Amino acid sequence: MTDAREDLPAGFAEIVDDFTAVSTPDRLQLLLEFSRDLPDLPARYTEHPELLEPVPECQSPIFLRTEVEGTGEDAPVHLYFSAPQEAPTTRGFAGILHAGLDGLPAREVLAVPGDVYNRLGLAGAVSPLRLRGMAAMLGRIKRQVREALAEPS
């Protein structure tokens, strides 16, 4: 049994703590708060939705784009998500990833364990099947970061 947080960035570890500290029904409420707090897309993406990548593994349509500000492993990463209001669960997963990862150096984003979605205690509230969408988002975020780092500047 790994510690649920020791290999996570500090902000993400705090989110894990918040989820695991409350009862199962309250975890749903917390997920709902994250879904409400997901920032809107900036105009450069609302005007050009084709720049966003779809995540077909999610139960509802969601699109994301990762930006790396500068070059090298210390360059900060920014995340942008587009998910419909009627898909609060998917928005909630996106909100957690945004709150836990946005602004971190690329190195730390790439080091986030792929199974982090298992640490929020949500399996009983959301079902493992639905949680897979979060894994798919994280996988795509990391791939986009690697691609950005590999681009000749």
Place this chain on the structure above:
Amino acid sequence: MALPFDDDPKFAAYAHPERLVSTQWLADHLGEPGLVVAESDEDVLLYEVGHIPGAVKIDWHLDLNDPVTRDYVDGEAFAALMAAKGITRETTVVLYGDKNNWWAAYAMWVFTLFGHPDVRLLDGGRAKWQAEGREMTTQAPSPAPAEYPVVDRDDTSVRAYREDVLAFLGGQMVDVRSLPEYTGERTHMPDYPEESSLRGGHIPGARSVPWARAANDDGTFRSREELAEIYERETGLDPEEPVIAYCRIGERSSHTWFVLAHLLGFEQVRNYDGSWTEWGNAVRVPIAVGPEPGEVPQR
């Protein structure tokens, strides 16, 4: 004490109009004793965002599926769920949900496995209620626990297992998935998770009628005449012969089960809930690819 049926003229033409209520009927009867409204959605948080006042939540995955085996809950668990939601055996249950009532129809099908007498669908579901600007609330009710008997689940009348389908090959089967899933070009819904099937295609002899053809743009069901045109005349299904519907995990085919059994009055309709996630992974079952129903193997 069951509530009166909705005598909406649109419903009168259906084989079993008592299985549907309109948004207006529901608005008129909300809060009456003997009625429990239940929301069943794909998205597990949607109910928390706002729901019909007084409605309870029933989650297809967490409440209706067995947590370990790929099966439905048993009589004890169903009774406990009903009791917790304030439902007795006499209660009129109105189900509604997102995505054209997919999961509401799925929940209704599970209620039918336990023979709950009076269960109805809200025509148009959550989307229509919202589109009409009707009241929504985030206030979750706390129903007083009810008494619900332990009833054995009956898997014989509306459910088909893989063995049943194998024995039924050559009979009337409806594949309600999208055309690319039917032909074998893809194994999951567009924009949906790849719930891995190792093979694409359809059950030999099954005809393709994507489930959404039964719905209008506002999520309500098409008229009896339109439905008869699609399923009986165009597809050639005979209402007097048994029929099995399937999809990927049994939820879209619940919607078609409802249409065939309750709106068109087919005599024997079963839902093959194992659907393509089972069939497309099973060793040595026959599969047909392409747009035609295909050859049914001689047994």
